[in-house]
Amino acid sequence: MSTPPRPSECRNASRRILSAARAIATREGAGRITIEAVAKEAGLSKGGLLYNYPTKRALLSGLLAQMLAEHRELLESVPERHPARTLRGHLETVLQSEDVDGDLSMAILATAASDPQLLDPLRAELTDDLGRILSDTQDAPGAMVAFWAIQGLRFQKLLKLPDGGADTRERVIERLRALIDDLK
Amino acid sequence: MSTPPRPSECRNASRRILSAARAIATREGAGRITIEAVAKEAGLSKGGLLYNYPTKRALLSGLLAQMLAEHRELLESVPERHPARTLRGHLETVLQSEDVDGDLSMAILATAASDPQLLDPLRAELTDDLGRILSDTQDAPGAMVAFWAIQGLRFQKLLKLPDGGADTRERVIERLRALIDDLK
DNA sequence: TAACAAAAACCGACCGGACGGTATAGTTTG
DNA sequence: CAAACTATACCGTCCGGTCGGTTTTTGTTA
Structure with missing residues (x-):
């Protein structure tokens, strides 16, 4: 009814993904930002990441x-x-x-x-x-x-x-x- | 014997390659600089390019x-x-x-x-x-x-x-x- | 100048691997 | 159950680089 009381989960996933991307960029360089690497760093699977950011472009845009x-x-x-x-x-x-x-x-x-x-x-x-x-x-x-x-x-x-x-x-x-x- | 200074040939290949790379970057964007694309643009084969610039890194460095x-x-x-x-x-x-x-x-x-x-x-x-x-x-x-x-x-x-x-x-x-x- | 060998320049098929994205099956949660 | 969410296998593509072979240039010798 009222908005499902779980924006925290969803948001957290997104934020975790973004900071994972930042961590990779800082640690290994900009070119190493790939969907798989970010997903692994964020502690979820490739599919999970692509659920939150359907394309790499979206991920970068979010970043x-x-x-x-x-x-x-x-x-x-x-x-x-x-x-x-x-x-x-x-x-x-x-x-x-x-x-x-x-x-x-x-x-x-x-x-x-x-x-x-x-x-x-x-x-x-x-x-x-x-x-x-x-x-x-x-x-x-x-x-x-x-x-x-x-x-x-x-x-x-x-x-x-x-x-x-x-x-x-x-x-x-x-x-x-x-x-x-x-x-x- | 009449050998006019002809390092021009060798150099020309290198220069042609570099300007091909520049043309591609200008026309199609920076990400499109690939060895094959540059070679094609320069009118030679991949192998030919790699003869002049053994690695992509070398190519970019030359650029x-x-x-x-x-x-x-x-x-x-x-x-x-x-x-x-x-x-x-x-x-x-x-x-x-x-x-x-x-x-x-x-x-x-x-x-x-x-x-x-x-x-x-x-x-x-x-x-x-x-x-x-x-x-x-x-x-x-x-x-x-x-x-x-x-x-x-x-x-x-x-x-x-x-x-x-x-x-x-x-x-x-x-x-x-x-x-x-x-x-x- | 012709013949010829050696070196330089070049070709293009191929390999291995990475990467973005899809498909689908499974799991949690309300 | 359904919806949100996750995991995994897989596909097509692209790209850098290798490798064996071919053509062109160059130097040498007769």
Whole structure:
């Protein structure tokens, strides 16, 4: 009658599957995300996984959605009240997710290569954020430069590109913070 | 005897193979780069390709090397004499490669996901450039912010992330140019 | 220049294995 | 019982790589 009182089970299975996928991506690399491997990691069978996510695409889509949700959560937990709150939020979010999601994000990039549509939710989210950022400041170009710099930082971490050493890095981040705070 | 330098033949096979791979990546997406497909596109057989590139890894490595070489060529062709010449070179290079190498870069990202070592040459090159940039300016943090912004721009184009519209985009780039020129 | 051998370049059938997805039979739970 | 859920066997496909053989190029010698 009323909705079957077992969303917990079903949800848990889905969540377990997603974290299994994340575990595999982090431990063995992005290319190792296969239905069988994820199912095994999650402690159920291939059929069981395919019952929850009928295709691999659906699985990846769910994975991306989960990451996006967590990202947004982190972003909104930035307490600071500030005209460029969102910008600041993005920066702190990038800094905070210390390499935890590295290989995982790589997984997303990898799949995006073969299925660009999977990135659509991400695009929508970013468009939203960007709109808020631009409408929060009078210096749109300055805000955009900061936004790009944050994205650059994100990919620099992701691909383990050089960053000029920890010391300069710290100073650069400080500079970036100052740039953002001076925006208004 | 009149043996004009004819390593051209041998080289041509390799180059033909690489451009075939690029064509496939651009036309059909990054995931479609397979040995058979590339061989067919290049007009030779699977065995023939594997003669030139003994493994797929070698093929991808060659692909990345070629792209790096072209990138460097572009970068060094920036005429401007300027303390932040390299920085400016990166910016103009990104702007110039108008979506031509989009899916191709995606291919590289995709493979990087499964084989992170392939990015090592890229890392070396960037480390080199970054060193030059930092030693060319007195404002290291400012230069790094600009560098990150350029990288962010690169990935924004690559993943087709939002950019706030062509008009603002143009203004942002102008701002970025000004930032770089004011560096010294 | 012709003959010829050796090496380089290339061919394409084939193998082994992984992977996504299906079909179906079984099990739990309300 | 029925619906939700799970397990397992299996299929078709694709793909990277191997291997034995063939063609083309090159160097040498007469």
